[in-house]
Amino acid sequence: MTDSIASAFTSIWNNKARSFLTVLGVVIGVASVTTLIALGQGLRNDVSSIVKDLGTNMIAVTSGKIDLENSEHQGMNPASMISSTILTMQDFSDIANNPKVEVASPMGIISKPVKYGDKTATPTIIGCYPEVTQVLDVMKLESGSVFERRDSGNEIVLNYLTRKRLFGDSDPVGQTVMIGDREFTVVGSLEKALENGIGAEYNNMALIPFDTATEINAGQIAMNRIIAKIGNAEEVKTAKQEIFDTLLVNHRGVEEFTVLTQDDILDMFDSILGLITTMVSAIAAISLIVGGIGIMNIMLVTVTERTKEIGLRKAVGAAQHAILSQFLIEAIVITLLGGLIGLGIAVVATQLIEARSTLHPAVTWEVVLTAIGISTVIGVAFGIWPAMRAARKDPIEALRYE
């Protein structure tokens, strides 16, 4: 065994250029597969920490139907999801009155710039109740306070980026900002939330009282979402079902809304990620198969070139299985080296991605083992046939080969 490995290294070293070119397909295949898995892992870590940081025992109701169970019709209707006219005040008060619900808030989105002097910011303005900060843990006060009631009038809370853009590092509390021609008094500002890539949008928001948002919206209630915090973690699932049943009655049996728990959001993300991973892996598999065929080809050449050696080894006592394992090990050593080079490239690539984007690819043990596993399997799968040809050679003819 150790003899075989040593002899594999010698033979690879003696054909450096050829071995390198041969293994290129495996290198590229493993590098791309592992980079993608690392990206997926990183994305999943990000999303799960964002979803967890949002709050605990949270339930969100959105307009539009997201089908989580039925995979055939899986997907969402973007138009209905951003609709602000489906959810009603009745829906909200039913949810708020559910005994399992601790606090709840509606959320309505307004798209208007916020101005301070000659500075302009374009945050997502959310009309909401003050309870929103109790549901969403990410929203932590840095200074001032949240407006006290839903009808507190023209008061505004600035999230980190909005504050930064309009006021730099100075405290905005007590200052006046403009939305359209309305004056708003800044009553509080929020801490920077979630450094992570996709979580960053929470920094680019501003909160105003829900009723004020309705006024800006010409008296029309705008409710894109209802968020609620359940008092007891054990009750999240049953609360979800109760809320769903109540809303289904309110909407006369039409399922034009979705009730989501944090787990649902993660599951949804996982299924999307899984689909993307499968598709990308299928493409990477082609490069691995091409790489494997290259390995097989070069192993067949090697076996022919070393016919005389095979004859000699048999003459000095090598049985078929010894020759078989020698060439199989050689193929595996080549693909494993390729896999390790590919893994190295993937590590460098993920570090570049980390440095130049907001993504955080994670090279976990799972990723490393996948790389090693794939290259070993390629080595065995494409090395076995050449190795069998070597093992079956007739020693006399092999010794006579020139």
Next chain:
Amino acid sequence: MNLIELNNISKQFKMGSTTVNALSDISLTIQKGEMVAITGPSGSGKTTLMNIIGLLDRPTGGEYRLGNQLISMDMSDQKLARLRSEKIGFVFQTFNLLPRLSALGNVLLPTSYCRAKRTDRKSRAIQLLTLVGLEKRIQHRPAELSGGERQRIAIARALINDPDIILADEPTGNLDSKTGREIISLLAKLNEEEGKTVLIITHDDKVSAKCQRSIRILDGQLDSRKLEEHD
């Protein structure tokens, strides 16, 4: 004691519709410790005979006993390989050294396939290289050595697993006559001092004269007219 016993051995090669009778009806015995020359014109069947004795090939008819073991026709590849590794050392006309390996590596090669793993295999290899006079060439590659030196490595390799029999197929065929004589002397020394049974295929009368006995083969048959005994 009969080390090798052949009874009515025959070997046919089928090439398409024609059949070549490479060996027919060969019966002979070789005692342990003998040094025997096998002579005969080119194409007479010497190598075929040696391949059968060396368990690289199976006869198509007859009976072969090696030691007290009957070599049956349906012996498995693994069994034959093991017997080769334990009982037989080959020396070839073309040396057949692995160019990538040093002299030492070449001598050690058969130990990878030997069941009894010796812990002292490296020191034994060095000892054998010393025995064949190559103690100063241990790390050299075959390409850096002369033909005679290469054949000495091959002889050390044949001895590494301590076989009963050394089979040498025209071992001097690629050497000048002086070097050839040295190689034959070395084989004779192994025969005398180590008690190895040595079979040498040769064209050269001077070589066969060094052996205790000659077996001559003509057209795949023993040439009964000229069964010589030397000294």
